[in-house]
Amino acid sequence: MATTVGRVALRRPCMGGRARWRFIATSPAAELSPAELTEMRNDLFNKEKSRQLSLTPRTEKIEVKHVGKTDPGTVFVMNKNISTPYSCAMHLSEWYCKKSILALVDGQPWDMYKPLTKSCEIKFLTFKDPDPREVNKAYWRSCAMMMGCVLERAFKDDYVVSLVRVPDVPVIAGAFCYDVALDKRLDEWMPTKENLRSFTKDAHTLIYRDLPFETLEVDAKVALEIFQHNKYKVDFIEEKASQNPERIVKLHRIGDFIDVSEGPLIPRTSVCFQYEVSAVHNLPRSQPSLVRRFQGLSLPIHLRAQFTIWDKLLERSRKMVTEDEITQTESTAPTQ
Structure with missing residues (x-):
């Protein structure tokens, strides 16, 4: 027997030949509807963004020196805390704007839309570089965040969806992942191919x-306020804040979806080309709520694959990525 919840068709076993459905109110702990949570988070994000911009009322100039293979030594005079690596790329050529996925700012991986804070040296990274590891990692993180956006909204206001974490999965593991705790009423839900196609369609809408x-x-206090209704994110924020004396936490946003991510991430969703939510696995129970591992596969527009190769990669991506495999792939990843 099947029913549709939000835009996702759910299947549950029938009891005594009849399907019995009992819809109860959202958990009181959630307090706000998903739409209200989204609005609250964006209000707080925008407020903090405006506050930070107001700290530099006058424009201060910085010098940014390009150290890439082409156009080396070019110096840009940019605006501190406003100009980004993408702003610099615009001064070079359209090629840099389209192909650059990350920047190295004084040797540190940097988001293309993250403001520059001081005079520095800059280099742009692409998928075709001899060592694309940082770009690949950023792409995998970004694809996982997009999947989180899709999953948080797939059930609309009917069920509670709590995003747990993005496992740090190397590209060679074969799939990016997002661990999600769904409403307890969905513990018996078995995702169908139709469900996965629905998730995939929503991801392509983002692209x-x-x-x-x-x-x-942001300061951890701001991040904790933004994610006060998600206990998993609260724990993650506390963990990340404890790792630096300033207790700074990094947030990312696509559209009106906000998540906690160390980054860096790709510049835009349109960098993705082939993208599919390929599998859902139940994780071993280590806490009261059942946590599902959603997995997916994607290739960027710069590295699109033929259908036969894509199908083989897709089949591999359906195999559950386990914690042991994550540890193993990290330890055996090339370091050159």
């Missing part, structure tokens, strides 16, 4: 919208 990945570094 089509060509949304930028915004980044904002």
Whole structure:
């Protein structure tokens, strides 16, 4: 027997030949509807972004020196805390704007839309570089964040969806992942191919919208306020804040979806080309709520694959990525 919840068709076993459905109110702990949570989070994000911009009332200039293979030594005079690596790329050529996925700012990986804070040296990274590891990692993180956006909204207001974490999965593991705790009423839900196609369709809508990945570094207090209704994110924020004395946490936003991510991430959703939510696995129970591992596969527009190769990669991506495999792939990844 099947029913549709939000836009996702759910299947549950029938009891005594009849399907019995009992719809109860959303958990009181959630307090706000998903739409209200989205509005609240964006209000707080925008407020903090405006506050940070107001800290530099006058424009201060910085010098940014390009150290890439082409056009080396070019110096840009940019605006501190306003100009971004993408702003610099615009001064070079359209090629840099289209092909650059990340920047190295004084040797540190940097989001293309993250403001520059001081005079520095800059280099742009692409998928075709001899060592694309940082770009690949950013792409995998970004694809996982997009999947989180899709999953948080797929069930609309009917069920509670709590995003848990993005496992740090190397590209060679074969799939990017997002761990999600769904409403307890969905513990018996078995995702169908139709469900996965629905998730995939929503992801392609994000790609089509060509949304930028915004980044904002905030005090942990701000991040905790934004994610006060998600206990998993609260724990993650506390963990990340404890790792630096300033207790700074990095947030990213696409459209009106906000998540906690160390980054860096790709510049825009349209960097993705082939994208599919391929599998859902139940994780071993280590806490009261059942946590599902959603997995997906994607290739960027710069590296699109033929259908036969894509199908083979897709089949591999359906195999559950386990914690042991994550540890193993990290330890055996090339370091050259």
